[in-house]
Amino acid sequence: MLLVLEISNAQKIYIRECEKILGENNLVLISITGPSGSGKTTFAKELHQAICENRSVILLSEDNYYKANTCLTEEQKNNRNYDHPSAFDHKLLEKHLKQLKAGDSVKSPIYCYKTHQRKERTVELRPADFIIVEGIMLLNKQYLRELFDLKVFMDVPLDICLLRRIQRDINERGRTLNSVAQQYLETVRPMHNEFIKPQKNFADFTFSEEIDIDFMRKRVMELILL
Ligand SMILES: Nc1ncnc2c1ncn2[C@@H]1O[C@H](COP(=O)(O)OP(=O)(O)O)[C@@H](O)[C@H]1O
Numbered sequence: 001m002l003l004v005l006e007i008s009n010a011q012k013i014y015i016r017e018c019e020k021i022l023g024e025n026n027l028v029l030i031s032i033t034g035p036s037g038s039g040k041t042t043f044a045k046e047l048h049q050a051i052c053e054n055r056s057v058i059l060l061s062e063d064n065y066y067k068a069n070t071c072l073t074e075e076q077k078n079n080r081n082y083d084h085p086s087a088f089d090h091k092l093l094e095k096h097l098k099q100l101k102a103g104d105s106v107k108s109p110i111y112c113y114k115t116h117q118r119k120e121r122t123v124e125l126r127p128a129d130f131i132i133v134e135g136i137m138l139l140n141k142q143y144l145r146e147l148f149d150l151k152v153f154m155d156v157p158l159d160i161c162l163l164r165r166i167q168r169d170i171n172e173r174g175r176t177l178n179s180v181a182q183q184y185l186e187t188v189r190p191m192h193n194e195f196i197k198p199q200k201n202f203a204d205f206t207f208s209e210e211i212d213i214d215f216m217r218k219r220v221m222e223l224i225l226l
């Protein structure tokens with residue numbers, strides 16, 4: 001296997017060369033996990049852009065696999081714990097990833113943060129050379145973990161994550177400063193400590209502000225070239 005990732009700055013990893021694809025059926029499955037606001041989506045998009053110049057690639061968000069919540073009242077939906085593993089339909093995500101690995105297309109759900117519900121329409125995903133999945137809870141369950149060929153963890157300090165989340169949630173997800181603060185204290189922070197942070201132990205590669213870039217580059221090369 002020769003898949004060389006080069007980090008050019010703290011948010012960019014470029015795939016330089018990919019002569020042999022790792023994973024089953026010529027498909028590489030990459031997970032990007034970490035706290036909310038750590039830059040998973042941003043990083044996943046960078047990776048997507050770098051790979052798609054030469055290879056077909058699917059970018060998938062775990063958030064689209066939040067449970068549908070159709071029976072809940074507005075109040076219940078607003079106050080739900082969205083940072084607990086049970087909030088996700090991980091079995092559906094597993095099924096879809098396995099289908100894509102097997103060469104089948106899937107109809108993937110689309111989630112709306114404003115209504116806390118799945119949209120009625122779905123998006124058809126066709127098998128590709130690479131699948132990048134980003135989300136807060138991808139490494140908690142063994143049955144998901146073992147599907148990934150490369151597991152990345154974004155280990156960004158929580159204060160930075162919170163600042164980013166405040167801006168993003170107010171601008172893009174229809175939240176208020178008060179609602180972000182309340183949700184952060186009640187569920188986001190405690191669930192991070194209990195479920196998100198420990199996933200770092202399962203990552204092949206941890207992306208941290210504190211780690212020197214040269215060190216990171218060396219680690220990734222060592223890891224990927226094995
Ligand atoms: N390295 C970075 N520096 C500054 N802002 C960033 C960085 N990474 C992400 N952001 C911004 O922070 C917000 C949250 O990033 P996002 O990628 O959505 O995080 P996540 O998917 O982990 O929740 C977005 O508005 C994004 O533009």
Ligand SMILES: Nc1ccn([C@@H]2O[C@H](COP(=O)(O)O)[C@@H](O)[C@H]2O)c(=O)n1
Nearest residue numbers: 035036037063066082083113116136188
């Ligand atoms: N209806 C929902 C669903 C999820 N959230 C929050 O989203 C976070 C995960 O998404 P990121 O892009 O930030 O990783 C998670 O921390 C949930 O609290 C929400 O607020 N409402």
